[in-house]
Amino acid sequence: MREIRAAVIPSSGHPTVIETLRLADPGPGEVLVRMTSSGVCHSDLHVRDGHWVRPGPIVMGHEGAGAVEAVGLGVDPELVGHAVALSWYAPCLVCRECQRGRQWLCSGSPALQHAQLDGTTRLTRADGTPVLAYLSIGTMASYQVVPATAVVPMPDGVPAEVAALIGCGVSTGVGAVVKTAEVPFGATVAVIGLGGVGLSCVMGAALAGASKIIAxxxxxxKIDLAGELGATNWVLAEPDEPGKTIAAIRASAGDGGPDFVFEAIGNPSTIAQAVGALPxxxxxxLVGLTKYGQQASFEAxxxxxxxxxxLGSNYGSAVAAIDFPRYAEAYLAGRLPIDKLIDRRLxxxxxEDAFDRLRAGQAARQMVMHPG
Ligand SMILES: NC(=O)c1ccc[n+]([C@@H]2O[C@H](COP(=O)([O-])OP(=O)(O)OC[C@H]3O[C@@H](n4cnc5c(N)ncnc54)[C@H](O)[C@@H]3O)[C@@H](O)[C@H]2O)c1
Ligand SMILES: [Zn+2]
Ligand SMILES: [Zn+2]
Known part of the structure; x- marks a missing residue:
């Protein structure tokens, strides 16, 4: 057992509070991780703002990296000391979708309970109240116990922040392009919404060899940053004039519109624009996630x-154990400039201040650093 510092929300729709919690030792199939870095993703904000209701109290964060401190029974002891990226969708490895190799659709993931595989949490307040961990990994904490299948060792030389970003934004955006959509060499691509996820779509399109990438x-x-990541063209969107944005995307692509349009916001209007711009x-x-209950429409x-x-793309169709090291190697080879997404360390x-900036659409990726 150890005391940890963590950002907790009492329930969805409430501000975060920094609390000191008790963290039990890892049980069978679990890993104790000293967190090193954690990105602030819009999915955290959806929970914080009550767009998605999650049980509480819960430790925030799902885009994180750390170093393995200890392992529970049945977990390879060689992992201790390794730098790791964390998957926010630890696969159960036994359900039908896992057996089919589609771990991003796992129906038995402990992430669904925000707890460990046995349904319990290793976190408590001093008064004994159980505290959950968002998507089982609650990365906004100094230490965490996580399911072993959430833990992916990183190759040497990958900075903690880059590993953290591979844990969500990069895998979601790059994977949407290279895995979900399998964009072929020479295709034309537009990406609507240039947060950490959309900018990763831009990087993915560059990696795939797209001939035009319209940001x-x-x-x-954001458009300027997209240019540094491989965008070739740009459109400054006018939210009140979706028809103008569609026309500008089409004109920029030529040939009636882009072969692929990625929507990375989760807004019914921009979803309609993504469909409307297609030839x-x-x-x-569709990569962006809406509030619950929202509908989007298009002319049939x-x-x-x-x-x-x-296509709907969840977690960029990630199989973390296979894909995370590939993205890390692409970073090391200079083919995925992941570190350029970082625009603030905190x-x-x-x-809460980081959430304000994200809500205003001003952030690429803000990284919480956990002092060692
Ligand atoms: N599918 C998945 O598995 C998955 C995984 C992670 C995140 N997400 C979702 O992806 C979305 C994006 O996440 P993020 O962290 O990059 O968010 P973000 O808030 O950092 O980025 C959103 C971007 O959209 C821009 N934008 C807002 N309204 C616009 C409009 N009308 N037209 C054009 N641009 C507009 C903003 O300026 C901002 O740059 C969120 O909904 C998040 O929950 C999905
Ligand atoms: Zn995320
Ligand atoms: Zn499964």
């Missing part, structure tokens, strides 16, 4: 008549 956002600074045969890939006749497609106590 679309309301924020000019016949084009594919819209041209969609069917033009043989268009819509302490756990500044998390």
């Amino acid at each position: 679309v956002d309301v924020n000019r600074a 016949p045969g084009g594919t819209a890939v 006749f041209p969609f069917v008549d033009g043989g268009r497609r819509i 302490d756990l106590t500044e998390l």
Whole structure:
């Protein structure tokens, strides 16, 4: 047992509070991780703002990296001391989807309970109240106990922040392009919404060899950053004039529109724009997550008549144990400039301020650093 410092929300819709919690030793199939870095993703904000209701109290954060401090029964002791990235969707490895190799659709993931595989948590307050860990990994903490299947060793030389970003934004965005959509060499691509996830779609499109990459956002600074990551064209979106944005994306792509449009916001209007900008045969890939209950619509006749497609992409179709090291190696080889996503480093106590910036659409990726 040890005392840890963590950012906790009492329940969805409430601000984070920094608390001292008790963390029990790892049980069978579990790993104790000293957290080194944790990114602030919009999915944390969806929970913090009550768009998605999660049980509480719960430690925030799901985009993290650390070093293995100890392992429980049945876990390879060689892991101790290794730098690791954490997957936010620890696979159960036995359900039908896991057996089919589609771990991102696992129906038995402990992440669904925000607890360990046996359904219990290793975290308590001093008064004994159990505290959950968001998606089983609650990375906004100095230490965490996580399921062993969430732990992916990183190759030597990968900075902690890069490993953390591979844990969500990078795998989600790059994977949406190279795994979910399998964008072929030479295709034209547009990305609507340039946060950490959309900028990773841009990097993924560059990695795939897209011939045009059109970066679309309301924020000019984001467009500039996308240019550093491989975007070739840009459109400054006008949220009140979706028709104008669609026309600009189409004109920028030529040939009637981009072969692929990635929506990385989770907004019904931009989802409709993603579909609306497609040429016949084009594919819209929905990566952004909406509030619960929201619907998006599009005109059905041209969609069917033009043989268009819509794909939903969860976690960039990630199989963490295979894909995380590949993304890390691509970073080391200079083919995925993941570190360029980082625009701010902060302490756990500044998390609410980081959420304010994210809510205003001003952040690429803000990284909470956990002092060693
Ligand atoms: N599918 C998945 O598995 C998965 C995983 C992680 C995150 N997500 C979701 O992806 C989304 C993006 O996450 P993020 O962390 O990059 O968010 P973010 O808030 O950092 O980025 C959103 C971007 O969209 C831009 N934007 C907002 N409204 C716009 C509009 N009308 N037109 C054009 N641009 C607009 C903002 O300026 C900002 O740059 C969130 O919904 C998040 O929950 C999905
Ligand atoms: Zn995320
Ligand atoms: Zn499973």
